[in-house]
Amino acid sequence: MTKTQAQRQRLTLNREQFMMVVPRWCYGRHDGWASLVDRWLGDDAEFAAKSIKARANRGKDGTHGQGNRNHWGFKAMK
Numbered sequence: 001m002t003k004t005q006a007q008r009q010r011l012t013l014n015r016e017q018f019m020m021v022v023p024r025w026c027y028g029r030h031d032g033w034a035s036l037v038d039r040w041l042g043d044d045a046e047f048a049a050k051s052i053k054a055r056a057n058r059g060k061d062g063t064h065g066q067g068n069r070n071h072w073g074f075k076a077m078k
Contacts, residue, residue: 014043 013021018037019030026033039047 015037018041019034022030022033
């Protein structure tokens with residue numbers, strides 16, 4: 001299943017499922033991972049507002065579209 005398909009079906013994990021899939025960069029920091037999960041799943045209005053704003057600002061293109069070009073090199077490419 002792709003990420004897009006999961007988003008269409010509105011699949012999500014509950015807290016216990018998130019705690020079973022701790023990412024590699026968070027090993028040994030389970031309290032930090034629990035804190036992140038609580039923010040994602042909680043009713044923190046400020047965090048939700050920032051997430052919505054970040055999602056809206058994300059744009060349609062991929063990240064790092066400029067590559068190693070400077071501003072003028074990137075503008076000339078388009």
